Amino acid sequence: MSEPVRILTSRWGEPDTVWIDRYLETGGYEGLRRALAMSPQDVIDVVKASGLRGRGGAGFPTGVKWSFVPQDTGKPTYLVVNFDESEPGTFNNRELVERDPHQFLEGAIIAAYAVQSHTAFVYCRGEFLWPGQILERVVAEAYDRGFLGRDILGSGYDLDVVIHRGAGAYICGEETALLSSLEGYRGQPRLRPPFPAVEGLYASPTLINNVETLSNVPHILVSGPEWFRGFGTEKSPGTKLFSVSGKVERPGNYEAPMGTPARVVIEEMAGGVLDGKGLKAWTPGGSSTPFLTAEHLDVGLDFESIQAAGSLLGTGAIMVCDETDCMVEVTRRLLQFYAHESCGKCTPCREGTWWVVRVLGRIEAGAGRPEDLPLLEDQCSNMLFRGFCALVDGAVSPMSSSLTYFRDEYEAHVRERRCPVTGKGPGLASGTGGGEEILGAVAAPAVADLVEELG
């Protein structure tokens, strides 16, 4: 077993949420004290020197992002915390807030100070009822103890925090859609540029960071950038909280240094594949990152290594499929998600996801044609990079990677007119509709309709 490293999860293990007293007893708000004794520019420089990169998926250097926020524009500057965690398989932000909520709040106050923002919004996923109530309590605690409000810790710096709940829309995790939603509109993405740093919320300079990113910040202020760089790889420093789920013995969030081999996280930390079965496929960073296979288990979980292996680190959400899972069915279920969550703004996304689900459903139901495989590839090439935002690219990831790694499984479905893995075929699917008995039903098209629609 590798030596566990606990930075973000250092206060976990208590039965309860870490409220303000416990947080202060364990070194809490020391990072903020240090930050307020420095100039905002020096705080940005420390975070830059740490090499911290955004944990929301894109991996952009956090300090650089902070430095992009212009000063003296004559407009207010806003900090927006993205707590709209919705990427399938991802649950690290939720647990960070449920267990140690002041950690990210302290990071948020430091970030707001660094960009000289006096109003911060926390965009909390609507379905996060209990985490949202925790946020309300910890914000109230921070006001009571002088970490928020006027003249924070006697520094002369003021900050107010407003909690804003979403209402059920995956797309609002995309930062420009989040801003549209926060302004009171449908959550639809905006074209960039202008980037949010320059024209974000209310067309004012806006910094957007995710909860895990901000949770790292107090530790960097207390222990320094060199200490932070002692974990992880040169280009991906620090630790990451990996959300492991699906067919593993012990699903959960596991903190490990960036660059830790996937095998260590899946086999040692999460206990390996459920019931000793063989691993077939896994996502490194949620459903929007291309599948990898058992051959990739020794790849390090950091931005560069995962990209070199043909996928993306994304949110660090590892969903594991075993040898008994049908990859056509798995892929169809994920594509249903994108069809459901497409905001409808861009045609390639709105229509493309809908059509891919139907072609996949037909193959799954044993009614596929040989030409459906090139048809899926053609649909993917007409979707990739053709939307305003990355949602459509996320939809292409599981589709094209499963076709790359499991093409023989698709071909066998078409040839044998049934699933070669589960044995399910048209006999089973001809009743209520392809896939309904299996992986979810919301958009699973009835086989008869499919055959009629697609000829």
Add this chain to the structure above:
Amino acid sequence: MSALPPELRAEAERIKARYPEGRERSAIMPLLYLVQSVEGRVTPEGLREVARLLGITTAEVEAVAGFYTMIRLRPTGRYVISVCTNLACALRGAGGVLEAARRTAGVPRDGELSRDGLFTVHEEECLAACDAAPVVTVNFANYDRMTETTVAELIEALRRGEEPPPARGPFPGDFRRVSRLLAGLPESAPDGARGPGANAPTEEPPA
């Protein structure tokens, strides 16, 4: 005719005041939740009320309300039961959990209301609790590692008027009450002026 009684209009004004001056439109979602807390869903009159509060058209409000799944425009049960069937839950048997939930609640089609008015069952996308798959929520409170048997027991308990303890946090109450919480308001209406965090939980969560 108004969807909001006078004392709730004061709460509506306080919700608007959370946002910078001139940016009150940002309050549209909490205001829709406030209306939902009175009506149990958002009716056409509720949409008009929010439009009046914000000085925008009803069509603009409806365009926003229709985009978000947690704003309910159709008749909705006392309990909204959401069953995640995204991949991590599907791999752990969520398909059967969804079927059992629909059967027990008496809600054959997604998003509809049971005949007794108690339940709406909704097939949900990833609820960000995949370590506890398959996940079910009742009015957005989580119940972990559900099976066909335990989801049926959960729904039967709700039907008997019980308040089964969620995996984390307190039992949220009925859909109207939960809509108040989602509006960022104290649990019971109405109230006097309160500071930030007025509706924060006062009890520790269960271990």
